[in-house]
Amino acid sequence: xxxxxxxxxxxxxxxxxxxxxxxxxxxxxxxxxxxxxxxxxxxxxxxxxxxxxxxxxxxxxxxxxxxxxxxxxxxxxxxxxxxxxxxxxxxxxxxxxxxxxxxxxxxxxxxxxxxxxxxxxxxxxxxxxxxxxxxxxxxxxxxxxxxxxxxxxxxxxxxxxxxxxxxxxxxxxxxxxxxxxxxxxxxxxxxxxxxxxxxxxxxxxxxxxxxxxxxxxxxxxxxxxxxxxxxxxxxxxxxxxxxxxxxxxxxxxxxxxxxxxxxxxxxxxxxxxxxxxxxxxxxxxxxxxxxxxxxxxxxxxxxxxxxxxxxxxxxxxxxxxxxxxxxxxxxxxxxxxxxxxxxxx
Amino acid sequence: xxxxxxxxxxxxxxxxxxxxxxxxxxxxxxxxxxxxxxxxxxxxxxxxxxxxxxxxxxxxxxxxxxxxxxxxxxxxxxxxxxxxxxxxxxxxxxxxxxxxxxxxxxxxxxxxxxxxxxxxxxxxxxxxxxxxxxxxxxxxxxxxxxxxxxxxxxxxxxxxxxxxxxxxxxxxxxxxxxxxxxxxxxxxxxxxxxxxxxxxxxxxxxxxxxxxxxxxxxxxxxxxxxxxxxxxxxxxxxxxxxxxxxxxxxxxxxxxxxxxxxxxxxxxxxxxxxxxxxxxxxxxxxxxxxxxxxxxxxxxxxxxxxxxxxxxxxxxxxxxxxxxxxxxxxxxxxxxxxxxxxxxxxxxxxxxxxxxxxxxxxxxxxxxxxxxxxxxxxxxxxxxxxxxxxx
Numbered sequence: 001x002x003x004x005x006x007x008x009x010x011x012x013x014x015x016x017x018x019x020x021x022x023x024x025x026x027x028x029x030x031x032x033x034x035x036x037x038x039x040x041x042x043x044x045x046x047x048x049x050x051x052x053x054x055x056x057x058x059x060x061x062x063x064x065x066x067x068x069x070x071x072x073x074x075x076x077x078x079x080x081x082x083x084x085x086x087x088x089x090x091x092x093x094x095x096x097x098x099x100x101x102x103x104x105x106x107x108x109x110x111x112x113x114x115x116x117x118x119x120x121x122x123x124x125x126x127x128x129x130x131x132x133x134x135x136x137x138x139x140x141x142x143x144x145x146x147x148x149x150x151x152x153x154x155x156x157x158x159x160x161x162x163x164x165x166x167x168x169x170x171x172x173x174x175x176x177x178x179x180x181x182x183x184x185x186x187x188x189x190x191x192x193x194x195x196x197x198x199x200x201x202x203x204x205x206x207x208x209x210x211x212x213x214x215x216x217x218x219x220x221x222x223x224x225x226x227x228x229x230x231x232x233x234x235x236x237x238x239x240x241x242x243x244x245x246x247x248x249x250x251x252x253x254x255x256x257x258x259x260x261x262x263x264x265x266x267x268x269x270x271x272x273x274x275x276x277x278x279x280x281x282x283x284x285x286x287x288x289x290x291x292x293x294x295x296x297x298x299x300x301x302x303x304x305x306x307x308x309x310x311x312x313x314x315x316x317x318x319x320x321x322x323x324x325x326x327x328x329x330x331x332x333x334x335x336x337x338x339x340x341x342x343x344x345x
Numbered sequence: 346x347x348x349x350x351x352x353x354x355x356x357x358x359x360x361x362x363x364x365x366x367x368x369x370x371x372x373x374x375x376x377x378x379x380x381x382x383x384x385x386x387x388x389x390x391x392x393x394x395x396x397x398x399x400x401x402x403x404x405x406x407x408x409x410x411x412x413x414x415x416x417x418x419x420x421x422x423x424x425x426x427x428x429x430x431x432x433x434x435x436x437x438x439x440x441x442x443x444x445x446x447x448x449x450x451x452x453x454x455x456x457x458x459x460x461x462x463x464x465x466x467x468x469x470x471x472x473x474x475x476x477x478x479x480x481x482x483x484x485x486x487x488x489x490x491x492x493x494x495x496x497x498x499x500x501x502x503x504x505x506x507x508x509x510x511x512x513x514x515x516x517x518x519x520x521x522x523x524x525x526x527x528x529x530x531x532x533x534x535x536x537x538x539x540x541x542x543x544x545x546x547x548x549x550x551x552x553x554x555x556x557x558x559x560x561x562x563x564x565x566x567x568x569x570x571x572x573x574x575x576x577x578x579x580x581x582x583x584x585x586x587x588x589x590x591x592x593x594x595x596x597x598x599x600x601x602x603x604x605x606x607x608x609x610x611x612x613x614x615x616x617x618x619x620x621x622x623x624x625x626x627x628x629x630x631x632x633x634x635x636x637x638x639x640x641x642x643x644x645x646x647x648x649x650x651x652x653x654x655x656x657x658x659x660x661x662x663x664x665x666x667x668x669x670x671x672x673x674x675x676x677x678x679x680x681x682x683x684x685x686x687x688x689x690x691x692x693x694x695x696x697x698x699x700x701x702x703x704x705x706x707x708x709x710x711x712x713x714x715x716x717x718x719x720x721x722x723x724x725x726x727x728x729x730x731x732x733x734x735x736x
Contacts, residue, residue: 047494
């Protein structure tokens, strides 16, 4: 499918070049969009503040200005830090984000690589970021960073399992691991025999959607699961010793990952790039698709950040209890019921 | 410039004291975590040394003194009217409340009494500083537990109270308004109606806090049963204020031992207690206290008598020889001044009893075996102001 982009024949190296450029531009842009729209503007409005006003129209360039500021900062590496690991950690975190973008479909032909095991790949590479976090925590030679890194490691065990189990429900219903096939399955589906609207899996997999949203909150280390970076406890956790460009990497990684996970949620549960009424085989779907996906991502991201600004923080052991006692049994029950119904119906 | 021997000795002594604290906590298995003096959870420069086993606290000790400003000694070289400027800075969130017990002690020694109008206005301002102080606690607790939104709501609505204090006294943070024998000025025009409106805002903040934080399941999981202090422990550590009332002890100086010069008997109000003694109880009691304070202010605003605001006091104040102890129920707890006068322009000795020092002295007892996040919860719910610990 991806050999054809708008029916233009391209050589393999040309395709690769375009894909790399798109990814390199896309990832910082998405992080900026989420940062400005939600972290700066929506958060301010929810907290009865004005938010940034001065930089650019309505303060929209504030985050770009902050990014430039980070580039000017001195690059400090602590004396006793493990220098190689310390430098490598932000790259590992950002690499996991980049790899997640590989399988995100934005249209019938707009996908960097349509892997047959797409969602499995996404789950696998996204947990790679925890390795980077552990590296950062350990190599900083800072007690707070170490605690934050280890908390992140412990958190991984708690949320990764419900996350994958929640995805399993969708995979069973779609009958495929490929992201494109999951979108097609939702486009082809029918609600009570009426096929015009398709069948977004959020309707049948509402439990899985709930579990997925809770789990990505923990994956992104956002409140109520932000123990690894809790400011009032471990003072920023694993990135406490990072300055300037390296800190910017962590920041970009956090928000680009938020965007990627919102995109995965939109694809799995809200139908991805597909819009009712537009023929998914037409060239128009390649133009409308990205816009539809963006709108759906923003809806999901709004939910993510809404939780972030509302809830206080769990304790690490409470998260473990919550995950093992409630989320995982719920996800297993969801898989069982979905499996039975798919076989019976 | 040569370093004198005494300077050398002082430096060695300071280093030794520091090293002792560190050594005490260094063990073979486990880790010593220095929270502070610069740490977001200590809102000030309090140092908390915790010996950890994983995330569990084996031993934890708060080390105050990084912001000691020597106010008790400084009071001995300030004339009586000048002292209020200093002691404003003790509990910097409820500044006016710091002045009142000292002024009352001086009035007691001089045997003057403020006119009724001054007494009522003094009580209103006292309660306004309580609102300004405790409303920030409500926001700060949210920030410490990760829910930062309520923090901004608290700052927003606290502004209305601060505006009223500023309108009446000219100072938002440090009014320096109380005088021996009355008050500096009368109230400005339209102040009473504006203050009624500010009280409405505070009540709305309380409702918002109840909905957003107190009723939240995560908040309850984080605070219920965390940092339980029984009543006998609380009294033996000399705790006071809302921390004491949260353990079930029904003791409020405003009702039980109100010194002359404050008119709490004019209002109809209630002292709230909670039997649990945990972090949740401390939060709940403070929330009810804010509500009760708004009712006290509302009632007192409608019953301000006419008359002068200053009693007949000589221009140059010389306090007759004697000793006086006056304590009031300040936002953070019991605050008292023991003033010794030798009949001079300046006090001979002033001993300040501030609430936070006693309130945080229970921390080593209550933090044994809890997790690191619970230390934050406990410190936040005990609610100390660093200036009130160190003076």
